[in-house]
Structure formats: structure tokens, C-alpha cells
Amino acid sequence: MRKKLPANFPTLSKAPTGIEGLDQILGGGLPVGRPTLVCGTAGCGKTMLAMEFLVRGATQFGEPGVFMMFEENAAELSANVRSLGFDLEKLTAQKKILLDYVRIDRCEIEESGDYDLEGLFVRLGYTIDSIGAKRVVLDTVEALFAGIPDSGILRAELRRLFRWLKDRGMTAIITGEKGDGNAITRYGLEEYVADCVIVLDQRIQEQVSTRRLRVLKYRGTAHGTNEYPFLIGPHGISVLPITSLQLEHQASEQRVPLGIARLDEMLGGKGVFRGSSVLVSGSPGTGKSSIAAKFVETACRRGERALYFAYEESTAQIVRNMRSVGIDLEPWVKKGLLEIHSSRPTLQGLEQHLVMMYDLIRAFRPNVVVVDPISNLTMAAVDNEVKPMLMRLIDLLRKEQVTGVFTSLTIGGDATTAPEDSQVGVSSLMDTWLLLRNLEFTGERNRTIFVRKSRGMAHSNQVREFVLSDSGIDLVDVYLGDDRVLTGSARVAQEAQERAAATLRGQDHQRKLRQLAGKQQSIEAQIAALQAEALAESEEVHFAIAQETLQETAKHQNTDAMAKRRSGTGKTAEKR
Amino acid sequence: MTATAHYVLRLYIAGSTPRGTRAISNVRKICDEYLEGLYELEVVDISQHPMLAMTEQIIATPTLIKTLPLPLRRVIGDMSRSDRFLLGLDLRDIAEKAPSAITR
Numbered sequence: 180m181r182k183k184l185p186a187n188f189p190t191l192s193k194a195p196t197g198i199e200g201l202d203q204i205l206g207g208g209l210p211v212g213r214p215t216l217v218c219g220t221a222g223c224g225k226t227m228l229a230m231e232f233l234v235r236g237a238t239q240f241g242e243p244g245v246f247m248m249f250e251e252n253a254a255e256l257s258a259n260v261r262s263l264g265f266d267l268e269k270l271t272a273q274k275k276i277l278l279d280y281v282r283i284d285r286c287e288i289e290e291s292g293d294y295d296l297e298g299l300f301v302r303l304g305y306t307i308d309s310i311g312a313k314r315v316v317l318d319t320v321e322a323l324f325a326g327i328p329d330s331g332i333l334r335a336e337l338r339r340l341f342r343w344l345k346d347r348g349m350t351a352i353i354t355g356e357k358g359d360g361n362a363i364t365r366y367g368l369e370e371y372v373a374d375c376v377i378v379l380d381q382r383i384q385e386q387v388s389t390r391r392l393r394v395l396k397y398r399g400t401a402h403g404t405n406e407y408p409f410l411i412g413p414h415g416i417s418v419l420p421i422t423s424l425q426l427e428h429q430a431s432e433q434r435v436p437l438g439i440a441r442l443d444e445m446l447g448g449k450g451v452f453r454g455s456s457v458l459v460s461g462s463p464g465t466g467k468s469s470i471a472a473k474f475v476e477t478a479c480r481r482g483e484r485a486l487y488f489a490y491e492e493s494t495a496q497i498v499r500n501m502r503s504v505g506i507d508l509e510p511w512v513k514k515g516l517l518e519i520h521s522s523r524p525t526l527q528g529l530e531q532h533l534v535m536m537y538d539l540i541r542a543f544r545p546n547v548v549v550v551d552p553i554s555n556l557t558m559a560a561v562d563n564e565v566k567p568m569l570m571r572l573i574d575l576l577r578k579e580q581v582t583g584v585f586t587s588l589t590i591g592g593d594a595t596t597a598p599e600d601s602q603v604g605v606s607s608l609m610d611t612w613l614l615l616r617n618l619e620f621t622g623e624r625n626r627t628i629f630v631r632k633s634r635g636m637a638h639s640n641q642v643r644e645f646v647l648s649d650s651g652i653d654l655v656d657v658y659l660g661d662d663r664v665l666t667g668s669a670r671v672a673q674e675a676q677e678r679a680a681a682t683l684r685g686q687d688h689q690r691k692l693r694q695l696a697g698k699q700q701s702i703e704a705q706i707a708a709l710q711a712e713a714l715a716e717s718e719e720v721h722f723a724i725a726q727e728t729l730q731e732t733a734k735h736q737n738t739d740a741m742a743k744r745r746s747g748t749g750k751t752a753e754k755r
Numbered sequence: 756m757t758a759t760a761h762y763v764l765r766l767y768i769a770g771s772t773p774r775g776t777r778a779i780s781n782v783r784k785i786c787d788e789y790l791e792g793l794y795e796l797e798v799v800d801i802s803q804h805p806m807l808a809m810t811e812q813i814i815a816t817p818t819l820i821k822t823l824p825l826p827l828r829r830v831i832g833d834m835s836r837s838d839r840f841l842l843g844l845d846l847r848d849i850a851e852k853a854p855s856a857i858t859r
Binding site: 289 | 767770772801805816828829831835840842
């Protein structure tokens with residue numbers, strides 16, 4: 180089953196290998212109908228890669244394949260690949276795969292005159308025809324150099340063989356041992372196989388060996404050029420591209436609450452976006468795991484599936500410890516909604532951890548994933564390897580729309596200036612970053628939390644106190660004032676003090692009001708007295724005036740009367 | 756030492772090529788000279804019987820396999836080097852006396 184491309188799309192047709200990640204790097208697969216050289220040092224997985232290409236071709240893409248081997252026999256090979264879950268006996272019986280072991284023993288061969296390798300062609304042609312093969316693997320054709328005395332003939336014949344494979348339209352993998360120095364292969368096979376060259380490599384760094392893959396050359400097509408780590412796991416090879424070639428994840432509008440009401444309130448009231456990644460970082464004992472556990476519990480309550488990767492505590496430990504802060508995970512574990520995977524970070528290399536996570540996520544199909552903590556993984560790896568690994572994990576989570584919570588330990592961060600740099604540079608990968616801090620003040624340690632960042636949503640800029648108690652997790656407003664942030668007992672004391680001060684102030688006001696009223700009263704009394712005085716005075720004045728008027732009148736009357744009396748006309752005076 | 760044992764030889768060729776034909780005649784020529792009456796030769800065309808190429812582990816053609824006497828030995832080529840051919844059949848002392856190549 181070749182990948183059908185539209186006619187107006189003049190790209191090379193590709194045969195998917197079915198190997199996780201490799202097709203992505205190859206932009207679809209190996210070139211159809213052409214040989215590909217896979218080379219590398221001993222034990223770097225050439226045979227496994229070739230075998231998986233064949234098995235996947237036969238089982239997933241309906242392309243039977245011939246595996247011609249020169250070093251191992253069929254029984255050995257079958258035993259070796261059984262560890263990858265490939266049942267070669269069954270596939271052979273179903274005529275989907277044909278194994279042909281080419282045995283050459285130099286010491287029983289004598290050379291007499293001119294010859295060619297037509298025998299090999301006949302064999303290969305026969306095996307291809309007998310199962311209708313579309314794919315061919317030659318592993319490792321270089322062994323012929325040890326068996327065929329005349330390398331001149333051999334080289335000419337190999338050139339003819341690769342040409343012949345092309346003419347027959349076989350998508351082929353030819354494996355080759357890495358040569359000394361800069362040589363790609365020991366016998367220069369790359370000279371004959373020029374369409375696609377994949378180089379495998381195995382390196383040991385910090386006692387952890389990592390296999391890497393690189394597409395050295397791929398004629399006529401775009402391909403990933405980086406070195407990609409790969410693993411031979413229980414389900415075959417998986418190459419995990421450091422960054423997928425595209426960034427085209429779905430962005431969900433749906434929100435997922437973290438389960439702590441006031442924390443969700445800080446995140447725009449609704450929690451984080453589905454499929455986003457949340458980093459919870461903080462110094463030891465700040466409650467990172469508790470937040471993660473609460474998140475998991477909340478998800479399970481909603482009936483969602485949750486996967487918890489623990490690198491510090493065992494499952495039983497987590498369940499017990501979380502119960503102490505009112506989070507009971509056990510029922511969800513029993514119900515099968517929650518799976519806790521505890522392992523030591525040093526158990527395996529980072530790549531293996533990643534592949535294990537990939538496998539589990541694929542198998543369990545969770546809605547939420549917790550990695551607790553990511554900082555512990557650095558124990559197993561060089562620091563700068565953690566970021567690419569996380570990037571790949573986050574890529575997967577985003578693709579599958581899984582919400583992830585990652586806890587991370589900041590080292591020595593009980594001061595307010597927590598070394599946030601210790602986040603192995605992962606914060607840029609995260610959509611939401613919650614920062615937990617310890618505040619030590621007046622002989623007491625308290626936890627604070629704040630939202631360092633949260634992409635695509637309004638979020639609170641406030642520092643909250645983070646309280647863990649038997650009844651659960653809660654956030655409390657911290658005391659802010661006098662240029663100080665107070666938490667815990669100090670906050671409570673401050674609050675009491677505030678209350679007392681307020682009472683006092685209230686009483687003072689009352690008193691002042693009363694004083695004022697008294698003063699007002701006395702002023703009013705004074706006013707009344709003054710008014711009375713004024714009244715009395717005016718009455719006095721009026722009286723005096725009246726008296727004077729009366730005297731005046733009386734005086735006039737007297738005068739008139741006198742005048743009358745003096746003039747003798749009393750009538751005139753009376754008329755006036 | 757002269758050959759006394761009975762030789763069972765099988766010559767594998769791929770189709771009727773000049774090289775194959777040459778190999779057949781060369782084998783007969785050498786064997787008739789040094790192993791007269793002591794050998795039986797079977798010529799197998801693997802393009803007719805490709806299954807045999809697999810079971811008999813034929814890679815190069817022509818290939819001559821000496822199945823008897825043991826041990827099993829293989830000689831590859833058009834058998835134009837008679838000394839090498841005899842060496843391949845474990846006939847060391849004859850090989851030393853034989854001419855290095857067949858002249859045609």
C-alpha cells in the first residue's frame with residue numbers, strides 16, 4: 180500500500196516505515212522502490228530498525244517483505260526480535276515475511292576463475308516472487324566482503340544488485356557497519372546507495388547510553404536534519420522528534436478547574452485551558468504535590484481519567500500523604516480512573532522515561548496527567564536534556580488534548596527572592612505557572628502562592644496565602660499594608676490588632692461626638708442667655724424711652740396747662 | 756597420492772551463460788584428466804530450481820560443491836584455474852603438479 184499522492188504533487192512517493200516518529204522525520208517514509216542505507220556502529224539497532232520496517236510493512240501496510248540476513252540465522256533473529264513483540268514465526272507461516280539466511284564460510288570456498296553473484300540474485304528473486312514482496316532488507320550485505328575473495332567482483336555485483344532492486348521496484352533497507360573515522364560505512368556502500376542514508380549512533384553521556392538517529396541524506400525530499408534520540412522499547416523502535424516539524428495543535432477554549440476554588444478564581448474564575456500545561460514550582464514543602472493531587476482528584480470527580488507519574492514517592496505513600504490534607508485518591512485508583520506510576524528517575528535514561536510515558540499515555544488515554552516532579556528527572560539526565568524531553572511530552576499532551584500539571588522543585592527558595600531560574604528553562608513551555616513560596620516571619624513558616632503567568636486568560640496578580648489543613652487546601656488573602664505582607668499567625672495577630680484598634684477608634688469617635696453635642700448645647704445655652712439679655716436690654720431701652728416720652732408729654736401738658744392757665748383759655752390747650 | 760575415493764560433485768550454474776558453459780566443460784576436462792572413472796558430476800541450473808539456491812547456500816555462480824568425500828568443499832568460478840580447482844577438491848599433491856590454468 181503505497182502512499183497515494185495527488186498527480187499534481189510531484190514529490191517522491193514514500194513507503195511508511197510505521198516506526199513511531201521516523202516517518203515524521205522522513206516526511207512520510209522511505210523512498211518507494213529505492214534502496215535506503217542504514218548504517219551505524221555495532222549494537223546501535225540497525226537490524227531492529229530494518230526488521231521493524233519489514234514487520235510494520237507486512238502487518239500495517241500490506242507489503243510483504245524479504246529479510247535476507249548474512250550474520251544471524253533465522254532462529255537467532257526470531258529470538259532477538261521477539262523481545263519487540265514481533266512474532267516472526269507466525270508472519271513467516273502467513274507468508275507475509277520471508278527470512279533467508281545467507282551463510283558464507285570463507286574457509287570452505289576456493290576460487291577458480293571468473294564468477295558472479297547470480298546465485299544471490301536468483302535467491303532474492305525467488306524469495307521476492309514467492310511472497311509477492313514489496314520490501315527487502317539486506318542485513319548486513321557487508322558480510323559478503325569477508326566471504327567473497329574478489330572484492331572487485333563483489334563491488335561490481337553489489338552495484339548491479341542495488342540497480343536490480345530499483346528495477347524491481349523494491350523499497351529496500353541495506354544495513355552497513357560504520358567505518359573508521361569519517362567513513363560512513365566500512366566498505367563504502369554509500370557509494371552505491373545514494374538515495375537515502377540514515378545514520379544510527381549510540382553514545383554514552385553521564386553513564387546513560389542513548390541511541391540517536393539522523394537522516395544524513397534523502398534525495399529529492401525535505402527531511403528533518405537533526406539528530407533524534409530513539410529507543411528500542413517493548414513495542415519496537417520509537418524515535419521521538421525533539422520538536423515536531425509543525426506547531427499545529429488544537430487550542431481548546433474549554434476550561435478545566437484545578438479544584439481549589441480560590442485558585443481557579445485567580446485564573447479568571449474558570450481554571451486552566453484543556454490541553455494546556457501547568458507548572459507548579461516551589462521550594463521543598465510548599466505544597467506542590469498537594470496541588471497536583473487535588474487537581475487529579477477533581478478530574479476524577481468529574482469522571483475523567485488521570486495519570487500520575489511520581490518520581491519521589493510510592494503509590495501507597497502518595498495515597499496516605501494526600502489523605503492528611505483531605506484528598507482521598509484511593510477510591511479513584513480502585514475505580515480505575517486514576518493510575519499512579521511510581522519509579523525512580525535513575526531507573527532508566529530520560530528517553531526511556533519518555534517512551535514509558537508515551538506508551539502509558541497512549542494506552543490509558545487520560546484527560547489529565549501529572550508529573551511529580553520534573554526536577555527529579557534531571558538526576559537521570561543532563562539538565563539541558565530535560566527541556567527537549569519535556570517539550571516532546573508536552574507536544575504529545577497538547578496533541579491529545581491532555582491537561583498536564585508538572586511540579587518542579589526550586590532549590591533553596593525560602594527567601595522572597597526564590598531562584599526561579601532553576602526551572603531548567605521549562606517555564607517557556609508552560610502555559611500557566613504557579614509559584615509557591617515559603618515565607619518565614621516571626622518564627623513561623625507560611626506558604627504563599629501566586630500566578631506567575633497564565634497564557635490567554637485574565638489572571639490575578641495577587642499573592643495569596645496557601646493553607647493546608649486536614650479539611651483540605653484553601654487560599655486566604657494575605658495581609659497587605661504598611662509595605663508588608665503578613666501571613667499565618669502574623670496575619671491573624673495583625674488582623675486582631677486591627678480589630679482592637681478599630682473598636683478603640685469607634686469608642687473615641689463616640690466620645691468626640693458626645694463632646695461636640697455638649698459643646699453645642701452649651702453654646703446654644705449661651706446664645707439663649709445672650710438673647711435673653713438682649714431682650715431684657717431692649718425692653719429696658721423701650722421702657723426708658725416710654726418713660727421719657729411720658730415725662731415729655733406730661734411736661735408739655737403741664738406747660739400747656741400752665742400757659743392756659745396763664746392765658747386764661749383753657750379750651751385751646753385742651754384742643755391740642 | 757592419487758585420487759582413489761569416489762567423488763560426488765554438483766555444479767550450480769545460473770542459466771545458460773557463457774561462463775556456465777565454460778565451467779561445465781572445464782570441470783569435465785579436469786576431472787577426466789585426474790579423476791577418471793572416480794567422479795560423478797551433476798549440473799544444476801538454479802534459475803530453474805531457485806529453491807536449491809537457498810537450501811544449498813549458493814551465492815556465487817558457478818559454484819561447484821564436493822559433497823563426497825567429506826569434508827564438504829566449494830569452488831567458485833568458471834574453473835579455468837585447474838590448480839585452484841584441484842586444491843578445492845583437497846587434491847593438494849595433484850594440484851601442485853597441474854598447470855595453473857587451462858588454455859583454451
